Amino acid sequence: MSDARWRQITKGYVSVQGHHSPVRAPGETLARMAMAVRVTPTELRGAGRDDAAAELELLLERAEQERPSPPQGGYAPPLDAVTAIMAALSPEEQEEVIRRLRSGSPARPRSEEYDQHRRTG
Incomplete structure:
Protein backbone atom coordinates (compact mmCIF):
# COMPACT_ATOMS: atom_id res chain seq x y z
CA MET A 1 0.00 0.00 0.00
CA GLU A 66 1.61 -20.26 9.86
CA ARG A 67 3.99 -19.51 12.73
CA PRO A 68 6.71 -22.15 12.63
CA SER A 69 6.75 -24.58 15.53
CA PRO A 70 9.85 -24.64 17.72
CA PRO A 71 12.55 -26.99 16.51
CA GLN A 72 12.94 -30.42 18.08
CA GLY A 73 15.71 -30.92 20.62
CA GLY A 74 15.22 -27.64 22.45
CA TYR A 75 17.41 -25.58 20.10
CA ALA A 76 15.91 -22.12 19.62
CA PRO A 77 18.40 -19.93 17.70
CA PRO A 78 17.01 -16.48 18.72
CA LEU A 79 16.72 -17.44 22.36
CA ASP A 80 20.15 -19.08 22.38
CA ALA A 81 21.67 -15.97 20.76
CA VAL A 82 20.11 -13.66 23.36
CA THR A 83 21.28 -15.95 26.16
CA ALA A 84 24.84 -15.87 24.81
CA ILE A 85 24.77 -12.06 24.57
CA MET A 86 23.35 -11.71 28.07
CA ALA A 87 26.06 -14.01 29.46
CA ALA A 88 28.70 -11.60 28.13
CA LEU A 89 27.18 -8.65 30.04
CA SER A 90 27.91 -7.59 33.58
CA PRO A 91 25.17 -8.21 36.15
CA GLU A 92 24.29 -4.49 36.09
CA GLU A 93 23.98 -4.50 32.32
CA GLN A 94 21.84 -7.65 32.45
CA GLU A 95 19.52 -5.95 34.95
CA GLU A 96 19.26 -2.91 32.66
CA VAL A 97 18.35 -5.09 29.66
CA ILE A 98 15.70 -6.90 31.68
CA ARG A 99 14.32 -3.60 33.00
CA ARG A 100 14.00 -2.23 29.46
CA LEU A 101 12.35 -5.39 28.18
CA ARG A 102 9.80 -5.32 30.99
CA SER A 103 9.03 -1.65 30.47
CA GLY A 104 8.72 -2.02 26.72
CA SER A 105 10.83 1.11 26.26
CA PRO A 106 13.10 1.36 23.23
CA ALA A 107 16.85 1.23 23.50
CA ARG A 108 18.26 4.35 25.04
CA PRO A 109 20.97 6.21 23.09
CA ARG A 110 24.37 5.57 24.56
CA SER A 111 25.77 8.33 26.71
CA GLU A 112 29.38 9.39 27.25
CA GLU A 113 29.07 8.05 30.81
CA TYR A 114 28.03 4.65 29.46
CA ASP A 115 30.86 4.62 26.92
CA GLN A 116 33.35 5.57 29.64
CA HIS A 117 32.02 2.79 31.89
CA ARG A 118 32.39 0.26 29.05
CA ARG A 119 35.99 1.36 28.36
CA THR A 120 37.07 1.19 32.00
CA GLY A 121 34.69 -1.50 33.26
Whole structure:
Protein backbone atom coordinates (compact mmCIF):
# COMPACT_ATOMS: atom_id res chain seq x y z
CA MET A 1 0.00 0.00 0.00
CA SER A 2 1.36 3.40 -0.87
CA ASP A 3 1.89 6.12 1.68
CA ALA A 4 -0.60 8.31 -0.16
CA ARG A 5 -3.32 5.64 -0.03
CA TRP A 6 -2.67 5.04 3.69
CA ARG A 7 -3.14 8.78 4.34
CA GLN A 8 -6.35 8.90 2.30
CA ILE A 9 -7.83 6.04 4.30
CA THR A 10 -6.79 7.47 7.67
CA LYS A 11 -8.14 10.91 6.76
CA GLY A 12 -11.32 9.45 5.32
CA TYR A 13 -11.21 11.40 2.10
CA VAL A 14 -9.29 11.90 -1.12
CA SER A 15 -8.69 15.37 -2.47
CA VAL A 16 -9.12 15.76 -6.24
CA GLN A 17 -8.77 19.24 -7.73
CA GLY A 18 -9.61 20.81 -4.38
CA HIS A 19 -12.73 18.71 -3.81
CA HIS A 20 -12.91 16.12 -1.06
CA SER A 21 -14.48 12.76 -1.84
CA PRO A 22 -15.13 10.31 0.98
CA VAL A 23 -12.93 7.22 1.19
CA ARG A 24 -13.89 4.06 3.05
CA ALA A 25 -11.37 1.24 3.08
CA PRO A 26 -12.60 -2.24 2.25
CA GLY A 27 -12.68 -4.51 5.32
CA GLU A 28 -9.65 -6.55 4.26
CA THR A 29 -7.57 -3.44 3.57
CA LEU A 30 -8.45 -1.89 6.91
CA ALA A 31 -7.74 -5.20 8.66
CA ARG A 32 -4.25 -5.34 7.14
CA MET A 33 -3.63 -1.75 8.20
CA ALA A 34 -4.89 -2.56 11.70
CA MET A 35 -2.60 -5.57 11.92
CA ALA A 36 0.39 -3.41 10.95
CA VAL A 37 -0.25 -0.94 13.77
CA ARG A 38 -1.55 -3.51 16.29
CA VAL A 39 -5.14 -2.37 16.43
CA THR A 40 -7.35 -5.13 17.83
CA PRO A 41 -10.59 -6.54 16.44
CA THR A 42 -12.36 -5.10 19.51
CA GLU A 43 -11.08 -1.62 18.64
CA LEU A 44 -12.28 -1.99 15.06
CA ARG A 45 -15.72 -3.04 16.30
CA GLY A 46 -15.74 -0.01 18.60
CA ALA A 47 -15.15 2.14 15.53
CA GLY A 48 -18.12 0.56 13.78
CA ARG A 49 -16.05 -1.63 11.45
CA ASP A 50 -17.30 -5.12 12.21
CA ASP A 51 -16.34 -6.19 8.69
CA ALA A 52 -12.70 -5.23 9.22
CA ALA A 53 -12.72 -6.81 12.71
CA ALA A 54 -13.83 -10.13 11.24
CA GLU A 55 -11.15 -9.90 8.53
CA LEU A 56 -8.51 -9.07 11.15
CA GLU A 57 -9.52 -12.10 13.22
CA LEU A 58 -9.00 -14.28 10.14
CA LEU A 59 -5.61 -12.69 9.45
CA LEU A 60 -4.47 -13.17 13.03
CA GLU A 61 -5.68 -16.78 13.05
CA ARG A 62 -3.86 -17.49 9.79
CA ALA A 63 -0.67 -15.85 11.08
CA GLU A 64 -0.83 -18.00 14.22
CA GLN A 65 -1.28 -21.17 12.15
CA GLU A 66 1.61 -20.26 9.86
CA ARG A 67 3.99 -19.51 12.73
CA PRO A 68 6.71 -22.15 12.63
CA SER A 69 6.75 -24.58 15.53
CA PRO A 70 9.85 -24.64 17.72
CA PRO A 71 12.55 -26.99 16.51
CA GLN A 72 12.94 -30.42 18.08
CA GLY A 73 15.71 -30.92 20.62
CA GLY A 74 15.22 -27.64 22.45
CA TYR A 75 17.41 -25.58 20.10
CA ALA A 76 15.91 -22.12 19.62
CA PRO A 77 18.40 -19.93 17.70
CA PRO A 78 17.01 -16.48 18.72
CA LEU A 79 16.72 -17.44 22.36
CA ASP A 80 20.15 -19.08 22.38
CA ALA A 81 21.67 -15.97 20.76
CA VAL A 82 20.11 -13.66 23.36
CA THR A 83 21.28 -15.95 26.16
CA ALA A 84 24.84 -15.87 24.81
CA ILE A 85 24.77 -12.06 24.57
CA MET A 86 23.35 -11.71 28.07
CA ALA A 87 26.06 -14.01 29.46
CA ALA A 88 28.70 -11.60 28.13
CA LEU A 89 27.18 -8.65 30.04
CA SER A 90 27.91 -7.59 33.58
CA PRO A 91 25.17 -8.21 36.15
CA GLU A 92 24.29 -4.49 36.09
CA GLU A 93 23.98 -4.50 32.32
CA GLN A 94 21.84 -7.65 32.45
CA GLU A 95 19.52 -5.95 34.95
CA GLU A 96 19.26 -2.91 32.66
CA VAL A 97 18.35 -5.09 29.66
CA ILE A 98 15.70 -6.90 31.68
CA ARG A 99 14.32 -3.60 33.00
CA ARG A 100 14.00 -2.23 29.46
CA LEU A 101 12.35 -5.39 28.18
CA ARG A 102 9.80 -5.32 30.99
CA SER A 103 9.03 -1.65 30.47
CA GLY A 104 8.72 -2.02 26.72
CA SER A 105 10.83 1.11 26.26
CA PRO A 106 13.10 1.36 23.23
CA ALA A 107 16.85 1.23 23.50
CA ARG A 108 18.26 4.35 25.04
CA PRO A 109 20.97 6.21 23.09
CA ARG A 110 24.37 5.57 24.56
CA SER A 111 25.77 8.33 26.71
CA GLU A 112 29.38 9.39 27.25
CA GLU A 113 29.07 8.05 30.81
CA TYR A 114 28.03 4.65 29.46
CA ASP A 115 30.86 4.62 26.92
CA GLN A 116 33.35 5.57 29.64
CA HIS A 117 32.02 2.79 31.89
CA ARG A 118 32.39 0.26 29.05
CA ARG A 119 35.99 1.36 28.36
CA THR A 120 37.07 1.19 32.00
CA GLY A 121 34.69 -1.50 33.26
